[in-house]
Amino acid sequence: MTSIDLSIRAAAAEIQLIGVTKSYDARTTIIPPIDVSLRPGEFTVVLGPSGCGKSTLLQMIAGLERVSGGKIVIGGREVQDLEPKHRGCAMVFQNYALYPHMTVAENMAYSLKVAGVSKAERTERVATVAKMLGLADFLTRKPGQLSGGQRQRVAIGRAIIREPGVLLFDEPLSNLDAQLRHDMRVELAELHRRIGATSVFVTHDQVEAMTLADRILILNKGHIEQFDTPKAIYHNPASVFVAKFIGSPPMNILDVTGDGHVLRLADGQVVANYAGEGSFRLGIRPEDISVNAGGSIKTEIRYREDLGSHEILETKIAEQTLRIAMPFGVEIDTTQTLSLSFPQARLHLFDGENGRAIPGAFGDARSASASVKEYQ
Amino acid sequence: MVENARSINIAAGILLAIGILYIVGPLYLTLSTASQSYEYMLQNGLAWVPGTELFANMGKVINDTRIPIQMLNSMIVAFSNALATCALSFLSAYAIVYFRIRWAGVVFALILATIMLPLDIRVITTYQVASNIFSPLNAVLDVTGLNDLIAGAFGAPVHLELSVLNTHFGLIAPLVAHGTGTFLFRQFFMTLPKDLFKAARMDGAGPIRFLFDILLPLARPSVASLFVLTFLSGWTQYLWPLVGASTPDMQTAVVGLARLVPDADGQVPDFPMIMAGAVLVSLVPLTMIALLQRFLVQGLVLSEK
Numbered sequence: 001m002t003s004i005d006l007s008i009r010a011a012a013a014e015i016q017l018i019g020v021t022k023s024y025d026a027r028t029t030i031i032p033p034i035d036v037s038l039r040p041g042e043f044t045v046v047l048g049p050s051g052c053g054k055s056t057l058l059q060m061i062a063g064l065e066r067v068s069g070g071k072i073v074i075g076g077r078e079v080q081d082l083e084p085k086h087r088g089c090a091m092v093f094q095n096y097a098l099y100p101h102m103t104v105a106e107n108m109a110y111s112l113k114v115a116g117v118s119k120a121e122r123t124e125r126v127a128t129v130a131k132m133l134g135l136a137d138f139l140t141r142k143p144g145q146l147s148g149g150q151r152q153r154v155a156i157g158r159a160i161i162r163e164p165g166v167l168l169f170d171e172p173l174s175n176l177d178a179q180l181r182h183d184m185r186v187e188l189a190e191l192h193r194r195i196g197a198t199s200v201f202v203t204h205d206q207v208e209a210m211t212l213a214d215r216i217l218i219l220n221k222g223h224i225e226q227f228d229t230p231k232a233i234y235h236n237p238a239s240v241f242v243a244k245f246i247g248s249p250p251m252n253i254l255d256v257t258g259d260g261h262v263l264r265l266a267d268g269q270v271v272a273n274y275a276g277e278g279s280f281r282l283g284i285r286p287e288d289i290s291v292n293a294g295g296s297i298k299t300e301i302r303y304r305e306d307l308g309s310h311e312i313l314e315t316k317i318a319e320q321t322l323r324i325a326m327p328f329g330v331e332i333d334t335t336q337t338l339s340l341s342f343p344q345a346r347l348h349l350f351d352g353e354n355g356r357a358i359p360g361a362f363g364d365a366r367s368a369s370a371s372v373k374e375y376q
Numbered sequence: 377m378v379e380n381a382r383s384i385n386i387a388a389g390i391l392l393a394i395g396i397l398y399i400v401g402p403l404y405l406t407l408s409t410a411s412q413s414y415e416y417m418l419q420n421g422l423a424w425v426p427g428t429e430l431f432a433n434m435g436k437v438i439n440d441t442r443i444p445i446q447m448l449n450s451m452i453v454a455f456s457n458a459l460a461t462c463a464l465s466f467l468s469a470y471a472i473v474y475f476r477i478r479w480a481g482v483v484f485a486l487i488l489a490t491i492m493l494p495l496d497i498r499v500i501t502t503y504q505v506a507s508n509i510f511s512p513l514n515a516v517l518d519v520t521g522l523n524d525l526i527a528g529a530f531g532a533p534v535h536l537e538l539s540v541l542n543t544h545f546g547l548i549a550p551l552v553a554h555g556t557g558t559f560l561f562r563q564f565f566m567t568l569p570k571d572l573f574k575a576a577r578m579d580g581a582g583p584i585r586f587l588f589d590i591l592l593p594l595a596r597p598s599v600a601s602l603f604v605l606t607f608l609s610g611w612t613q614y615l616w617p618l619v620g621a622s623t624p625d626m627q628t629a630v631v632g633l634a635r636l637v638p639d640a641d642g643q644v645p646d647f648p649m650i651m652a653g654a655v656l657v658s659l660v661p662l663t664m665i666a667l668l669q670r671f672l673v674q675g676l677v678l679s680e681k
Contacts, residue, residue, distance in 0.1 A: 101593045115580055
């Protein structure tokens with residue numbers, strides 16, 4: 001896509017959720033009151049396991065689900081009681097949801113037709129969008145005659161043709177194969193730069209979240225666990241949940257006890273110095289563990305997975321699984337006891353009870369996760 | 377399963393031949409008898425040999441009997457039945473599938489109950505209602521005691537009466553109330569992607585636009601097959617038209633055919649003419665099947681899913 005056509009460009013709108021809740025009856029609350037504010041033009045990825053309420057949240061913004069309480073403000077307008085068409089949002093669905101009996105051109109132009117836009121203008125806008133998405137040769141085809149990637153592009157075209165201030169994506173890439181998913185990610189990122197609409201993208205795929213997002217909003221059972229940039233979320237997870245959710249393989253979480261001087265595993269091995277008492281959870285990323293003769297933590301390899309670029313060693317210490325990522329080329333004698341050390345600066349400490357991060361536990365300069373306080 | 381054993385092939389072939397004979401035999405007898413004269417039949421009984429009198433017999437049916445006007449009645453009944461059934465089933469299935477209605481499950485179960493309680497079982501109560509379509513309302517007023525109150529206030533209880541017996545409406549309405557179509561459309565709607573409705577809403581289309589712009593075009597084959605099926609069943613209805621219409625000018629062709637057999641004893645019915653009438657009456661559904669076979673098969677497959 002070298003010829004950049006800027007004639008589709010949205011006036012990005014700010015989205016504010018103020019105390020928005022969703023519950024189907026008195027007992028089942030899908031989303032407890034949440035407050036969040038998405039900047040104009042920002043690409044936000046809502047990430048969470050299935051059933052965490054992320055799709056519900058998206059549909060409430062779109063107007064496909066009613067809010068049970070609170071306000072949704074888009075571009076300074078309260079919209080929670082408006083019909084979807086009056087909210088200035090467009091949506092891309094997981095299974096495309098194209099109209100099977102209409103051609104690609106008719107699919108993309110349908111919203112304009114409903115809105116009463118003249119035929120000439122519709123044709124012109126369809127041509128512009130089709131050119132942008134590389135669909136110009138397929139305008140007379142029916143969705144059934146297109147490949148998955150092409151259908152997804154039509155769905156995107158249908159969403160952007162109205163130049164909406166807000167673009168909503170409901171797991172749009174999960175029906176595509178791995179290669180196509182990657183290509184579409186690249187295209188989406190490019191498209192977002194060109195169109196500039198405030199985008200909310202729901203997914204359970206952390207790679208999509210890390211690569212696409214300006215900021216990631218991590219939802220767990222309707223609660224915001226953390227809302228921050230991908231880098232901050234990776235390096236300063238605000239809770240055990242976030243730590244385990246982001247990263248592949250995920251961060252190791254070990255139950256440890258503090259005696260006021262050091263943190264010990266259940267079998268008595270000392271893993272770090274820390275001046276707190278009580279039970280804690282210690283996190284360390286598999287790639288941050290160093291394997292060396294001088295390491296004080298002893299363990300044995302139970303299983304190894306060679307992934308080419310790196311190798312994952314699975315070990316157990318104090319009855320807890322510990323995964324170690326070894327860079328390519330480091331030879332390890334798998335029959336010997338491993339000596340490990342945990343670099344203090346790479347450790348994450350979490351409260352033993354609520355799982356929240358304890359910032360600055362090891363005296364480093366990593367800032368407290370301000371976003372947690374701000375948005376929680 | 378594809379079985380290639382020779383003996384099974386032969387057995388299947390014989391079975392098929394018997395089946396064909398069983399179905400085609402009576403049809404052939406109808407046609408050959410229809411082409412003979414009354415006199416030939418009086419001498420020889422039902423004819424196995426075709427004759428030359430087919431068109432003469434058909435002419436007799438058209439000129440001497442009420443079959444033509446009864447065919448018109450059949451046409452009106454079958455066509456309106458098909459049209460009304462399609463519209464009603466489509467709308468009720470739309471409501472059940474796409475709207476969050478309280479008791480939607482119960483409503484659907486009640487609609488399905490009409491499949492298990494066909495008109496043949498309800499024929500007496502249906503006759504009672506048709507003879508006075510306000511009778512259910514009257515009964516409710518009586519049972520709840522409202523009529524006593526009304527009688528106390530106005531001096532007389534409410535008793536409304538309107539009979540639809542022996543009218544086209546009376547012949548059609550009881551046939552329309554049938555759950556098969558609703559079931560068929562519901563099954564079809566369930567196979568459509570759920571997000572289609574949401575996508576249309578995002579595109580600004582309300583429920584009515586969605587119905588006409590998206591759902592109806594997609595359901596066209598289903599509508600066509602339901603139309604063919606209900607038209608055929610309306611055309612071949614016997615029991616209800618027999619009960620619901622009392623004058624020959626209001627009866628349908630199938631009932632009219634049966635009435636061609638004279639009631640008086642001792643007289644040999646003019647079977648060639650009756651058979652010619654049967655051929656004539658079958659022409660309409662036959663043409664329909666020939667032209668719309670594709671939809672008919674589709675409908676049978678759909679309703680079995």
